[in-house]
Amino acid sequence: MTLNLQFMRETLLSTAAGIPTTLELTCVALLISLPAGFFMAIGKLGNRRGAKRLISFYVSFVRGTPIVLQILFVYSLLPSLLNHIVKNVLGLSWNVFNINPIIYAFFVFSFNTAAVLSETFRSALLTVSHGQMEAALSVGLSRVQAYVRVIIPQALAAALPNLCNATVNLLKSTSLAYMMTVKDITAIAKLNAAKGYNYIEAYLVIFVIYILLCTTVQLLFYVMESILSGYKKRITI
Amino acid sequence: MRPFKPGYILEVLPRILPYTAVTLGIMAGTVFFGGLLGFLLACAKIRGGKVGNGVANVYIYITRCVPSIVMLFIVYYGLPEFLRGIGIQTDSRNHGLFVIITFSILFGAVMAEVFRSAYESIDRGQREAGLSVGLSGFQTFRRIMLPQCTVVILPNFANALVNLMKEGSLAYTIGLMDLMGRGQWIIGMNNGSYSLEVYLALFIVYWILTILIEYVFRQVERRLSRGKKIVV
Numbered sequence: 527m528t529l530n531l532q533f534m535r536e537t538l539l540s541t542a543a544g545i546p547t548t549l550e551l552t553c554v555a556l557l558i559s560l561p562a563g564f565f566m567a568i569g570k571l572g573n574r575r576g577a578k579r580l581i582s583f584y585v586s587f588v589r590g591t592p593i594v595l596q597i598l599f600v601y602s603l604l605p606s607l608l609n610h611i612v613k614n615v616l617g618l619s620w621n622v623f624n625i626n627p628i629i630y631a632f633f634v635f636s637f638n639t640a641a642v643l644s645e646t647f648r649s650a651l652l653t654v655s656h657g658q659m660e661a662a663l664s665v666g667l668s669r670v671q672a673y674v675r676v677i678i679p680q681a682l683a684a685a686l687p688n689l690c691n692a693t694v695n696l697l698k699s700t701s702l703a704y705m706m707t708v709k710d711i712t713a714i715a716k717l718n719a720a721k722g723y724n725y726i727e728a729y730l731v732i733f734v735i736y737i738l739l740c741t742t743v744q745l746l747f748y749v750m751e752s753i754l755s756g757y758k759k760r761i762t763i
Numbered sequence: 764m765r766p767f768k769p770g771y772i773l774e775v776l777p778r779i780l781p782y783t784a785v786t787l788g789i790m791a792g793t794v795f796f797g798g799l800l801g802f803l804l805a806c807a808k809i810r811g812g813k814v815g816n817g818v819a820n821v822y823i824y825i826t827r828c829v830p831s832i833v834m835l836f837i838v839y840y841g842l843p844e845f846l847r848g849i850g851i852q853t854d855s856r857n858h859g860l861f862v863i864i865t866f867s868i869l870f871g872a873v874m875a876e877v878f879r880s881a882y883e884s885i886d887r888g889q890r891e892a893g894l895s896v897g898l899s900g901f902q903t904f905r906r907i908m909l910p911q912c913t914v915v916i917l918p919n920f921a922n923a924l925v926n927l928m929k930e931g932s933l934a935y936t937i938g939l940m941d942l943m944g945r946g947q948w949i950i951g952m953n954n955g956s957y958s959l960e961v962y963l964a965l966f967i968v969y970w971i972l973t974i975l976i977e978y979v980f981r982q983v984e985r986r987l988s989r990g991k992k993i994v995v
């Protein structure tokens with residue numbers, strides 16, 4: 527077995543062009559699902575029964591079914607549903623099928639990650655003792671101020687390791703975006719591979735790219751962790 | 764837009780349900796080989812010294828950074844080439860084998876961490892106490908360490924198993940006829956129509972399987988952790 531090095535070099539360059547798309551998918555999904563996951567965690571810790579049940583149902587569904595199935599379902603439902611709404615309900619002549627499919631990818635990955643993050647945040651919020659909230663309220667902070675200045679910074683430090691895991695998993699699952707014709711790293715590699723049957727070479731190249739990307743994410747979280755958990759060290763001194 | 768036909772979900776369920784056996788079979792094979800690999804890796808991490816620990820750590824790190832689908836493609840396209848290079852012919856229609864190999868590689872890394880953390884969660888004194896009352900090393904492992912480790916392993920194992928099942932659904936991309944593969948095949952036979960109904964049926968099957976796995980493991984865990992109450 528000999529590897530076609532020339533092809534690998536070319537593929538490295540062309541798949542590198544997909545890195546921004548992969549990162550865009552990861553970042554946008556993360557930006558949407560961070561607040562969504564946070565509010566769901568608050569909802570689950572609160573005492574509204576209906577909200578609690580709804581969130582549990584949603585989390586159980588997302589975590590109980592394969593993401594590839596969620597992708598295929600959304601991609602076969604949303605475009606034609608939107609088209610139906612635009613054409614027949616709103617009566618516009620705007621062509622839905624011109625929408626960049628990355629929008630659907632944002633939707634699926636946010637939908638999926640929000641469920642994972644709600645669990646992460648719930649357990650992180652539980653690590654902050656109740657006395658912290660009471661202390662913050664007793665010195666005259668409002669509830670929102672107490673969350674922003676006291677609870678969240680502490681919970682975030684506890685959540686970071688799981689948040690890092692969730693981000694790495696999200697980055698990995700964006701490789702399935704090719705099913706929605708999004709041109710990410712995997713999609714470009716697949717395309718290149720099919721041209722001349724250079725499958726192994728193409729996939730080995732993105733194998734390395736994914737390792738590098740995940741390493742970068744983990745390093746970033748490592749830096750954040752050392753910054754955020756700074757307050758702990760000050761207490762011990 | 765073609766009208767949605769909920770009745771088709773019930774119609775298609777009996778046609779995909781038999782393929783649960785394939786999905787579960789792949790999972791069983793992966794749990795066996797991946798579990799074995801994970802056990803060896805955990806041993807390397809605990810007893811392997813600097814070299815063993817280093818090799819295990821690099822292996823675990825790399826496999827955790829790579830998407831399952833990329834690993835699946837590498838194994839499916841790369842392994843036959845590699846084996847041909849050393850004179851072994853493989854049949855690329857043998858999809859199940861490639862799927863089990865791929866997911867064993869990935870599952871092994873997950874299980875290595877599960878085994879190691881369980882082993883380290885047990886107080887050192889337990890092992891020393893076992894040895895001090897005259898049990899051999901193996902006896903101590905089997906009668907003292909293993910029962911306690913199992914309780915710690917169970918919830919993490921259940922989690923890993925559910926993830927394995929979900930990731931395993933990717934196997935249809937190389938042509939395996941499991942639950943997902945069968946669903947896609949039915950959609951193909953319908954020329955792409957009724958896809959929503961078929962996907963909904965698949966959602967139901969996977970969701971129920973997940974809930975079942977979690978329920979069974981919770982029951983087993985409850986049974987096995989009975990002994991803990993007496994100690995405290």
